[in-house]
Amino acid sequence: MAHAASRLTGLVEELFGAPLPLRVRAWDGSESGPPGTPVLVVRHRRALRRLLWQPDELGLVRGWVAGELDVEGDLYTALELLTCVVPDDGAPAGTSRKLSWPRALLDPGLRAAVRGLIGLAGPLPPPAPPAEEVRRRSGSSHTxxxxxxxxxxxxxxxxxxxxxxxxxxxxxxxxxxxxxxxxxxxxxxxxxxxxxxxxxxxxxxxxxxxxxxxxxxxxxxxxxxxxxxxxxxxxxxxxxxxxxxxxxxxxxxxxxxxxxxxxxxxxxxxxxxxxxxxxxxxxxxxxxxxxxxxxxxxxxxxxxxxxxxxxxxxxxxxxxxxxxxxxxxxxxxxxxxxxxxxxxxxxxxxxxxxxxxxxxxxxxxxxxxxxxxxxxxxxxxxxxxxxxxxxxxxxxxxxxxxxxxxxxxxxxxxxxKTAPNGSSGLPLRTRTWTAD
Structure with missing residues (x-):
């Protein structure tokens, strides 16, 4: 587990096909990544297990809400930089790739990275979602x-x-x-x-x-x-x-x-x-x-x-x-x-x-x-x-x-709701535009 931060950074970059723009501090105190940027603090390996079992925004958020992930430095800058790593599906080709476990497991190179991440996270399943997560609602929505x-x-x-x-x-x-x-x-x-x-x-x-x-x-x-x-x-x-x-x-x-x-x-x-x-x-x-x-x-x-x-x-x-x-x-x-x-x-x-x-x-x-x-x-x-x-x-x-x-x-x-005769009751001009 020595130097967990550098191992984690390398595996994430391999999986997403893009350099991680944040510095990472892992649970063992090790750090890796560009200096002078906000620091993504991974306080516990449980956060990685959450991501392995729920490899999307929800898995990441569960770690954040539970306090297993944190950011030191400017949160806005950190979020902007992370958006570059996990882009929308319409992101330009070549920037980075959206992570998908089925595809990752079919790609021999990515499969090795997933195995490495599993080894780093530990074999246990993740804990239950934080208490702040809403319980699944039953029945039709908006009753x-x-x-x-x-x-x-x-x-x-x-x-x-x-x-x-x-x-x-x-x-x-x-x-x-x-x-x-x-x-x-x-x-x-x-x-x-x-x-x-x-x-x-x-x-x-x-x-x-x-x-x-x-x-x-x-x-x-x-x-x-x-x-x-x-x-x-x-x-x-x-x-x-x-x-x-x-x-x-x-x-x-x-x-x-x-x-x-x-x-x-x-x-x-x-x-x-x-x-x-x-x-x-x-x-x-x-x-x-x-x-x-x-x-x-x-x-x-x-x-x-x-x-x-x-x-x-x-x-x-x-x-x-x-x-x-x-x-x-x-x-x-x-x-x-x-x-x-x-x-x-x-x-x-x-x-x-x-x-x-x-x-x-x-x-x-x-x-x-x-x-x-x-x-x-x-x-x-x-x-x-x-x-x-x-x-x-x-x-x-x-x-x-x-x-x-x-x-x-x-x-x-x-x-x-116009009157029966079509009158709106409004003046001819309701607001005035200016160059400012």
Missing amino acids: KRRDRQAISHHYDVGNAFYEKVLGPSMVYSCAYWEAGGTLEEAQRAKLDLVCRKLALRPGQRLLEVGCGWGSMAMHAAAEYGARVTGVTLSREQAAHARKRIADAGLTDLIDIRVQDYRDVDDGPYDAISSIGMAEHVGSVRYQEYAERLHRLLVPGGRLLNHQIARRPERDESAYQVDTFIDHYVFPDGELSPVGATVGALETAGFEVRDVESIREHYALTLRRWVANLEDGWLTAVRHSSPGRARVWRLYMAASALAFECNRIGVNQIMAV
Whole structure:
């Protein structure tokens, strides 16, 4: 086992057909790889066994969540460098190869590398997945019961944990940044942007689908005089939101419910906001989602749908949900291309009047959340678990890079339920473009 780092580096480079751009420190204290780069710390051989039994992103993440893998140095740089080693299937030929055990075992050269990796990892099977991994759900996806379980997995992990990550605003969606502003100022700007796009006025009824910890409801009520109904499937979110609303003296204007959006039947509403919720709906339910929101609006009512989008595949049938996100972050969550979302809204009867991409804003937001988590690491761990904190740090950092590299985006879609005479109620120009 002497010099495990150099043996591991050589085997990985042989398997992937590309040099490992990170320095590696193995469980025996040995190091190998280019100096001056972030260090991939392999604390235990169990991490290798996880990869041998699950040779993909999920195997790697299990080692990370369990604390068997770590990074010393800048995490963003490490993730960017690792992406070059394990590319997407569409990566240019000659960069590196996607690892596949069946193919590796058919190739005599790779077969020897796999045997070497087995020898280095040890013969025992890997331990069970970390406790933070969601248990396999039974039955069809996006039933009401299964959606409740998925939402609980992500959001019912402790309000104190989210307070440390999100900061005082308690807004868990993309902020809207001006130069030099704070996270709280950027989140307030986003909430105000939504209210202005919805043209809220005193006394109007606003339905907030996925109300989180109540920040949007409180802003709409306090600043615009709207009467707000907020729905969420998270009991912890609802309890926290109700307390904040009571403390602010807004209980007469805001009703927070633990309720599925499919069960809302007390329309019509003058406006609907859906901020960071539609990613949980699922492609099998999306048309139903759009049609239900359309029915809940008055003629001339507006919908603001704020949603993360992925890039379209040439063959959409080949799209696969990210295994890390599905097993550890957002169970059953799905991203759709923005064009598919616009199409579903139009099919439901909406007139889509404005689509604003705020992709770069989300990268800035995520980097602030990661900084909050790192600065308050011990507190965050105390309010959740070491594994949970490691999940959130990895997923937020990786997501920030995905937004920066244009692998995913986020859009605010403003749509109108036009009146029977075709009137939208909108001015001729809804916003003005500038060179900046």
